[in-house]
Amino acid sequence: MQIYKMKINHNLCTGCNVCVVSCPINFNQLRKKGELTRENAVILVKNGIACPIYEDERSFNCDGCGVCVEECPQRAISIQIIEVE
Numbered sequence: 380m381q382i383y384k385m386k387i388n389h390n391l392c393t394g395c396n397v398c399v400v401s402c403p404i405n406f407n408q409l410r411k412k413g414e415l416t417r418e419n420a421v422i423l424v425k426n427g428i429a430c431p432i433y434e435d436e437r438s439f440n441c442d443g444c445g446v447c448v449e450e451c452p453q454r455a456i457s458i459q460i461i462e463v464e
């Protein structure tokens with residue numbers, strides 16, 4: 380199984396929220412739940428910096444689609460693919 384781990388360059392991120400609103404998983408969760416929280420978002424801005432959220436117990440996590448990487452105006456996001464058992 381692969382896990383997609385997003386890395387945010389804190390020197391570049393401005394906290395603009397573009398990644399949060401462009402992420403398709405966040406979009407679907409927002410539509411379902413009416414809000415984005417730590418429980419249902421895969422990326423959120425906290426204290427002015429984008430924070431990826433990975434939760435083992437959840438049925439969904441970042442699927443590595445790369446939309447946020449493309450949309451980030453600062454090119455602050457990279458994705459690492461981790462192989463797990």
Ligand code: SF4
Pocket residue numbers: 387391392393394395396397398399424428429450451452453454455456
């Ligand atoms: S889109 Fe880029 S600059 Fe904006 S909050 Fe996300 S990571 Fe930071």
Ligand code: SF4
Pocket residue numbers: 383385401402403404405421422440441442443444445446447448458
């Ligand atoms: S790679 Fe895709 S699923 Fe993962 S946070 Fe970015 S936009 Fe969302």
